[in-house]
Amino acid sequence: MKIVRADVIVTCPGRNFVTLKLVTDDGVHGIGDATLNGRELAVASYLRDHVCPLLVGRDPHRIEDIWQYLYKGAYWRRGPVTMSAIAAVDMALWDIKAKVAGLPLYQLLGGASRDGVMVYSHATGRDIPETLDRYAAYQEKGFKAIRVQCGVPGMESVYGVSKGGDSYEPATKGWPEEQGWSTEKYLNYVPKLFEAVRAKYGFDGHLLHDVHHRLTPIEAARLGKAVEPYALFWMEDPVAAENQEAYRLIRQHTTTPIAVGEVFNSIWDCKLLIEEQLIDYIRATLTHAGGITHLRRIADFAALHHVRTGCHGPSDLSPACMGAALHFDLWVPNFGVQEYMGYPEPALEVFPHAWSFTDGYMHPGEAPGHGVDIDEKLAARFPYDPAYLPVARLEDGTLTSW
DSSP states (O other): OOEEEEEEEESSSOOOEEEEEEEEEEEEEEEEOOOTTHHHHHHHIIIIIIHHHHHSSSTTTTTTHHHHHHHHHTTTTTTHHHHOOOOOOOOHHHHHHHHTTBBBHHHHOOEEEEEEEEEEEEEEEEEEEHHHHHHHHHHHHHOSEEEEEEEOOTTTTOOOSSSSSSOOOOEEEESEEEEEEEEHHHHHHHHHHHHHHHHHHHEEEEEEEEEEBOOOOHHHHHHHTGGGGOOEEEEEOOTTTSSSGGGHHHHOOOOOOOOOOOOOSSGGGTTHHHHHTOSEOOOOOOTTTTTTHHHHHHHHHHHHHTOOOOOOOOOTSOOOHHHHHHHHHHHHHTTTOOEOOOOOOOHHSSSOOOEEETTTEEEEESSSSSOOOOOHHHHHTOOOOOOOOOOEEETSSSSSSO
């Protein structure tokens, strides 16, 4: 069996996605997600110009060898563009291998470790009462784990809060939106949100929150300590993690579990965090961290140190990534939770899928492969539409982490 074609498909059925489709001489094909929100065309070019020509003629069953070839053979290693491109290839190859075997992907990884994959979604509101109403709505849908974010008095915009409706999409058309930020106002207000949720709905549900890299280590320690009475499932990305050692300070001051890693691209980004047990959940994604082959290594390494998985799962990663992630989640022994924001209807039509959701749990389905395909004719009706993630500035105008 040989790869005879490698196509890159860019489409925007509600938001931009980059998809790699590999086709073999036997007519079997597999798809992989290469979406990098706000930098989609960089990955598309990397694939078309530098990766796809290297794949034609290769044996698709040699997944490990191809992964090493694309990683070590490029000399310039890691980074979100490179690793997203490698991930798309890896995802498509696993899809092909499972289809040839006639098995759902999770069976090739070692079989199911659980009956379903617990997922969480986002309850957001302009204020605490609105957030409480949204929380109730997600409970009614069956979610056992819910992330909560709300507006902060005195701030026009806050990360994670939708501008209208249930869905939250931070990317905007045109130049990046500039949003204001006040750490002081946030730290003084946000514990009241968790107090209100627990007071009204009790402690049965899993409660999550995303800080989105906004704090310094001592500020994150203060927040973690303040919310301990409300038993958060996790406090996500409290500090930008380029300096992994900074998490030692947070750990010294709070027992609130910490989740990190949605922007990580390799095992090296989380090596110290995992080795020193400075985090409780690793959030790396299949698309941005080199695919199934590499994320398995991260998960196995994490398991040695009592760290569980909690893969990033926003709507800016395509349904192909979500399908593959659910197979990974069903298998991985040290699973924690999977993020699931859902997709606009056009995206679900462009990407037919086999997964299902029941009472707070998802299952990838039993279709051979990872269970997600792409309707290329329909995809062509949704051309690329440039959009950028926002940037954030402090009240004095200083650019800070968004």
